[in-house]
Amino acid sequence: MTEQHDTIVIGGGQAGLAMSYHLRAQDREHVVLERDRVAARWHGERWDSLYFQFPNWSLQLPGYAYAGSEPDAFAHRSEVARFIEDYARFIDAPLRCGIDVQSLELDREARRFRLITNGGTFEAQRVVVATGPFQRERIPALHADFDAAIFQTSARRYRAPAQLPPGAVLIVGAGGSGCQIAEELLEAGRKVYLCVGRHRRIPRRYRGRDLLAWLEDLGTMSTPIDAFPNRQPPPPILLTGFQGGHDMDLRELARAGAVLTGKLVAVEDGIARFDDSLEPSLAAADESSAAFVRAVDEHVRVSGIAVEEERPGLRAPTPLQSPRSIDMKMCDVTSIIWCTGYSLDFGWIKIDVFAGDGTPQQQRGVTNCPGLYFLGLHWMHTFRSGTLFGVGGDAAYLATHIEGLHSGKSKE
16 A cells, blocks of 8 residues: 655655754645654764764754753764754654665656655655765775775774774874864874875864854855855865864874875775875865954954954964875784765665766755755755754755745746
8 A cells, every 4th residue: 555645755864854844834744754763873873972063052953942051062972863853852743763765756647756665655746855965985995905804994883992903093084074083093092094185174263252153154154055166165174072172183183193194095915005185185274274264353353243352373384294105014004994975875766866976956955856855965055954053944945945836836
């Protein structure tokens, strides 16, 4: 028997729940299908010591916000999971957990979507895909070139230093996950080799305010992806909420003992080889920090807002000795952690709405297939699109689009 619905939301995380909130506000019948549990990735795919990278005051979803006594502190990942679970109960979301959507296709004759799941067949007039941006780990093929005796894991599966065998650790990728895990391993007394790519760094706090507040004021968080050449956003900002939140500077990690390298490019006979991109990457990150400070100072001057006076301490960067290769055995590298990001995995969607690289072709979540939407993807519309505090804006936009189609006020 096929189960019929007006709208089906696939994914019961922050994006799917935000969508449910706005659909309920329209009195639109819908169901939210979640293959695991609410906030599953916060529960089971984060390392033990992870803290939310933004302050508690940014914990907000449509109609619901952080109400604790420490708005400027940073929540442990378990608290973030609980916040999302509490939100699901607060909005009384029509959740169906344990339902894994295996195939989504369009019955063009009936103009309805058909979903094949482990719990039977569903049909709907509209579908919102809200499965999040962290779907399939992007691990380079050269992982197979390392000696089989080396323990390999990833940011998704890493939990704590004790999980790794004794010895040095090679971390491939110095984004948000890589640099935080490197910091933890250094504090645990491990020798760390960290492969660095393009990134930005800015002060955690400046002139008495968290960087997120400044990014909001400067309009950075709301800059649409279409404003960037070829729709390519800038490199990621290195952020951490660990130990109350602090600046994340890879040069400081080097001073603490980490050996920084360029990008990993080859593995031959136990020798890991790197390119010469380290210093250009660090120099670009230094400039991004300086540009942020200049932008904030100019904003304060023009707006006249009352904030603390502050001038960041300037220290001439010291060139780092960056090895172009390391002998894994001689350096006692016994573990590798892949922090190389994620790619999308929409092979289960049998509808032609994708570009050649597998990304959905959409404008703020609206596709060229009437009734099919995406929500919560990284940089889907702005940086806010993939964040807990920002996904509600895109959800509201989609709800308005759906209501307009239903009432005949809009056309695909």
